[in-house]
Amino acid sequence: MRVRSIFLALFSLPFLLSLPFSSSQLFTDSAISSSELDAILQDCAFKAFFNPKTGVPYDAKLPKNLSGISVSAMRLKSGSLRKRGVQSYKEFHIPIGVIEQPYVERLVFVYHNLGNWSKVFYPLPGYSYLAPVLGLLAYSGSNLSASELPELDIRASDKPILIKFSNVKSAPSGSVAKCVYFDLHGSVQFDILSHGNACSTLQQGHFSIVVESNVPSSLAPAPAPESVAVVVKGNGGNNKYKVWIIVAYVVGGLLLVIVLSLIAARVIRIRKDMEIQQLEWVDDSYESLKTTSIGGTKAPLAMGTRTKPMLENDYIP
Numbered sequence: 001m002r003v004r005s006i007f008l009a010l011f012s013l014p015f016l017l018s019l020p021f022s023s024s025q026l027f028t029d030s031a032i033s034s035s036e037l038d039a040i041l042q043d044c045a046f047k048a049f050f051n052p053k054t055g056v057p058y059d060a061k062l063p064k065n066l067s068g069i070s071v072s073a074m075r076l077k078s079g080s081l082r083k084r085g086v087q088s089y090k091e092f093h094i095p096i097g098v099i100e101q102p103y104v105e106r107l108v109f110v111y112h113n114l115g116n117w118s119k120v121f122y123p124l125p126g127y128s129y130l131a132p133v134l135g136l137l138a139y140s141g142s143n144l145s146a147s148e149l150p151e152l153d154i155r156a157s158d159k160p161i162l163i164k165f166s167n168v169k170s171a172p173s174g175s176v177a178k179c180v181y182f183d184l185h186g187s188v189q190f191d192i193l194s195h196g197n198a199c200s201t202l203q204q205g206h207f208s209i210v211v212e213s214n215v216p217s218s219l220a221p222a223p224a225p226e227s228v229a230v231v232v233k234g235n236g237g238n239n240k241y242k243v244w245i246i247v248a249y250v251v252g253g254l255l256l257v258i259v260l261s262l263i264a265a266r267v268i269r270i271r272k273d274m275e276i277q278q279l280e281w282v283d284d285s286y287e288s289l290k291t292t293s294i295g296g297t298k299a300p301l302a303m304g305t306r307t308k309p310m311l312e313n314d315y316i317p
């Protein structure tokens with residue numbers, strides 16, 4: 001049993017090792033990660049507010065080196081969000097019953113349209129984008145000069161939030177367009193595309209429409225475009241760091257394989273030894289039943305009972 005589970009572990013090892021490679025965070029082609037981008041965009045979005053009216057979107061100005069991305073921010077009272085929702089905020093349709101965690105009195109929805117940067121920050125090997133990646137993230141609206149705010153956790157409790165994409169490229173014939181959803185922790189989910197190029201979600205995050213491309217998914221990351229490398233200074237070590245992570249995974253994986261095979265070999269040896277010992281033990285106990293020590297020498301011991309002798313005169317007819 002143990003040997004079998006060890007072999008099972010050995011065989012599943014390549015799959016375990018390939019898991020980190022499919023993670024979108026590791027292979028972001030950019031010098032900054034998607035969560036770092038979220039923080040930059042939150043900062044820019046909040047700066048767009050000057051005596052903001054509730055329920056009105058304010059478009060943000062972005063640094064030149066992020067041109068192609070558009071961002072806006074809308075401040076809401078959380079009570080009115082829950083009771084009334086937001087009929088439409090760009091492509092997002094927010095129904096009633098959306099609740100934030102932890103509770104805040106006012107919150108800010110930051111909207112992203114990553115445009116031509118979509119596949120830079122959300123690379124998806126084996127798929128191509130038919131629409132830009134759109135994001136909707138919620139932050140506390142109590143301090144509008146705050147930066148590096150953590151996202152609030154928002155949930156749609158009644159109906160899902162709808163994202164109605166416009167200007168969607170048509171899918172190549174024979175392929176099926178799908179919704180894709182990236183949560184804030186880097187995991188990816190696919191969903192069916194509803195009528196009218198609509199996707200739905202219960203949570204915040206980034207959304208788009210993709211189609212499977214014929215290009216086989218490749219592990220090799222595309223070289224980072226030069227314009228991306230200057231986005232944030234002091235982050236050039238990021239790609240080097242990723243290479244090191246991969247090297248560490250490969251070396252670690254090999255070591256694991258070696259250690260596991262040593263353990264497997266040892267377990268097999270121990271089992272064999274145990275079998276031999278058991279045979280010897282059976283043999284020994286068989287021997288010890290047959291012989292018994294009498295005055296230092298082994299003598300055979302008669303087993304069983306013989307017919308007891310009977311005195312003839314005990315026999316009274």
Ligand SMILES: *[C@@H]1O[C@H](CO)[C@@H](O)[C@H](O)[C@H]1NC(C)=O
Pocket residue numbers: 067068116117120225227
């Ligand atoms: C996206 O387009 C803008 C111009 O609209 C350009 O400046 C920028 O470099 C492009 N970004 C990428 C990643 O191609």
Ligand SMILES: *[C@@H]1O[C@H](CO)[C@@H](O)[C@H](O)[C@H]1NC(C)=O
Pocket residue numbers: 143144145146147
């Ligand atoms: C708002 O955030 C800024 C920047 O983090 C901080 O300096 C300021 O004290 C905060 N204001 C309030 C009222 O918390």
Ligand SMILES: *[C@@H]1O[C@H](CO)[C@@H](O)[C@H](O)[C@H]1NC(C)=O
Pocket residue numbers: 040063064065230231232233
């Ligand atoms: C790019 O933008 C970041 C802020 O988002 C800024 O710190 C940096 O200086 C900019 N780089 C260039 C070359 O404009």
